[in-house]
Amino acid sequence: MPVEQYLEVAQNTSFKDVLVTFFTILQYPAITLFTAMLLEIVLPIGNNLRLQALTPFFRKLARKVNRSENSAAQNLFSSVFLPFLLISIALFILLLLRFCIDHETILSLLILPFLLESKPILKTALAIKTALANEDKTKAKALLQPHMQRDCSKLSAMGINKALCEAVGMSMFINWFAVMVWYLLLGIEGAVLMQLVAVMNKAFSIKQKEYQLFGSFIYKFEQALLLPCTIAFFMVSLFSVSVVRILKNIKTHFKTYSSLTSGLILDILGSYANVSLGGPRYYSGNLIRLSKIGGQNEPEDKSPLKIYNKVRFTGILFVCICVLIKTYLYAANIH
Secondary structure, X not given: OOHHHHHHHHHOOOHHHHHHHHHHHHOOHHHHHHHHHHHHHHOOOOHHHOHHHHHHHHHHHHHHHOOOOOOHHHHHHHHHHHHHXXXXXHHXXXXXXXXXXXXXXXXXXXXXXXXXXXXXXXXXXXXXXXXXXXXXXXXXXXXXXXXXXXXXXXXXXXXXXHHHHHHHHHHHHHHHHHHHXXXXXXXXXXXXXXXXXXXXXXXXXXXXXXXXXXXHHHHHHHHHHHHHHHHHHHHHHOOOOOHHHHHXXXXXXXXXXXXXXXXXXXXXXXXXXXXXXXXXXXXXXXXXXXXXXXXXXXXXXXXXXXXXXXXHHHHHHHHHHHHHHXXXXXXXHHO
């Protein structure tokens, strides 16, 4: 279209037409998601307002139904019934909200910022970095432990940085990136489902002895939900300047992953930051030896923030790609 025609269209377009176009574009899920990402950064959302705050409550419920005197069959049934019940309640509450707020975009913008969790783990990472800079390993371990299933009491400064790298990488992937992917797949219901399952998997972690059987169902459910997110993360990571090192390390380490999701994600992030992840760790007093993945260097104090920024960049790039696709399709339909 010649410049003169663009100018003519602009002159004949009213402010009302601009607003209508703006709100039409805003209703696209990718645009709504991008707006929610900005709101999550700007709004002062406390940890007590996030779904992660329900972890102790879910754990208390699990202890009521996961009893040692029950048979294995009873505990296995409870391990399926309790998550199903909690998910049903959450979706029912969401259904009630839909009756009150009959607009998908507004409902999403009211809920999504509370589901996207990028600030809590960043705050923890910065606090641990400060503690290590002050040579206060005791405080650093105390800050790290709530985010880990493994025992952090015996970690050195390098071990703290390695554990923090893994915690930051997986927290950002599960509680931020995966929530975005499922929002784009199933709307706000998908985002709530992903975050709720993640909270339950943390509450009933199979890495804790008492939940090895009880937590098996929710663990497998979470792994299934994370599969498309892992594929999306891998595809977007191909745009990285470290793509050659990432692909080389994945080819070398793929058969050694203890879990496809966490193994692949941490391998990508470790390769990008060129830091070694994995290795031995203690769970409930038991030594577990995991294969080393990622890069060659031992993690430094800057490594966790580098991994945090990598996940954030990948997530923003993913949403931008979705926005560009939707905008192109919208423009194509107009013409």
